[in-house]
Amino acid sequence: MATACTLIPGDGIGPDITEATLAILEAAGASFDWDRQVAGAAGVEQKGTPMPDETIESIKRTRLALKGPLETPVGEGYRSVNVALRQTFDLYANVRPARDIVPGGRYDGVDIVLIRENTEGLYAGLEHYIRVGDDPQAAAESIALITRVGSDRVIRYAFEYALRHGRKKVTLVHKANILKYSQGLFRSVGQKIAKEYDGKVTYDERIVDACAMQLVIDPLKLDVIVTTNLFGDILSDLVSGLVGGLGMAPGANIGRDAAIFEAVHGTAPDIAGKGVANPSALLLAACLMLDHIGDRFRADRIRRAIESTIRGGEALTRDLGGTATTREFTEAVIKRLA
Ligand code: NAD
Numbered sequence: 001m002a003t004a005c006t007l008i009p010g011d012g013i014g015p016d017i018t019e020a021t022l023a024i025l026e027a028a029g030a031s032f033d034w035d036r037q038v039a040g041a042a043g044v045e046q047k048g049t050p051m052p053d054e055t056i057e058s059i060k061r062t063r064l065a066l067k068g069p070l071e072t073p074v075g076e077g078y079r080s081v082n083v084a085l086r087q088t089f090d091l092y093a094n095v096r097p098a099r100d101i102v103p104g105g106r107y108d109g110v111d112i113v114l115i116r117e118n119t120e121g122l123y124a125g126l127e128h129y130i131r132v133g134d135d136p137q138a139a140a141e142s143i144a145l146i147t148r149v150g151s152d153r154v155i156r157y158a159f160e161y162a163l164r165h166g167r168k169k170v171t172l173v174h175k176a177n178i179l180k181y182s183q184g185l186f187r188s189v190g191q192k193i194a195k196e197y198d199g200k201v202t203y204d205e206r207i208v209d210a211c212a213m214q215l216v217i218d219p220l221k222l223d224v225i226v227t228t229n230l231f232g233d234i235l236s237d238l239v240s241g242l243v244g245g246l247g248m249a250p251g252a253n254i255g256r257d258a259a260i261f262e263a264v265h266g267t268a269p270d271i272a273g274k275g276v277a278n279p280s281a282l283l284l285a286a287c288l289m290l291d292h293i294g295d296r297f298r299a300d301r302i303r304r305a306i307e308s309t310i311r312g313g314e315a316l317t318r319d320l321g322g323t324a325t326t327r328e329f330t331e332a333v334i335k336r337l338a
Contacts, residue, residue, distance in 0.1 A: 028302050065259075069262070089253075105242070109220050115232070146186050
């Protein structure tokens, strides 16, 4: 039976990479009942708002969305739709797998999944200025809010993810040596949950600065990483950089009531409408979505086809050093679906 899914093609290169992704999903036999919706600049253009109610209602109904990049104006204009979606659906876990597919990168064999707490920590939005004398902005305070419930759900998700995907180890990344209360709470929740998975998933811990160094020196030692919001934000781009940058990076935002899958890159305005964008990141996000709904078989099939197309070196898009168009890359992947 077809799975109902909200589809937001997005802005800039979004529509091109979305069509490529749909063609490959169909060729692989994945069956979705797409509910096409708009957001971002397309939402403003067609419905007068970057986040139309119909789009929210659709995601509430399907609980699943595949989303192209959305334009967010810097400074003026509407606030980030991505942040609004995260808040509306309480998408507490951001999942960023990084696996080296593009040959000639810094390392061979990197295969890391970084799971970032996505709703609290230093990004909880609890900030204010402090007046001293006649200076209303003499100081500023941002509160890093860590809760037991928030820590529990994301760390538990990381262990369940490890189990489901046959991974061996979860590394909790923290700074509890300095932030003894907030980071200490996150760490102690991790230690408690780790006991429940004893014998099934190995648990270890790293202090964030040491982890950053290890990621650069010896990334093959890391498997699944779970960490708080700010550290996750920084480390997830670091791991993308280890495997060839954002062009190949998919992301998943997991909540209790919905899950939204997307490419990590933006709308690429410099190449929009030229038919030369690389659709791999959105396609890999669609594979994460297939994993999420339990269709590992097709997800792996598509991942193998992307990998062999790229490793084969033909039909590479410009960002990967080739000259192929989005369409040529798409056809090459479809041919390689085994
Ligand atoms: P960007 O990721 O759009 O582009 C950075 C560079 O990478 C550009 O040179 C672009 O051509 C290239 N690139 C990106 N994706 C590519 C692809 N699939 N194939 C080939 N080349 C690719 O970043 P930016 O220019 O900083 O942002 C542009 C817009 O996208 C902004 O409005 C920003 O707010 C938005 N954005 C949205 C999301 C999202 O919706 N998740 C994420 C990041 C940025």
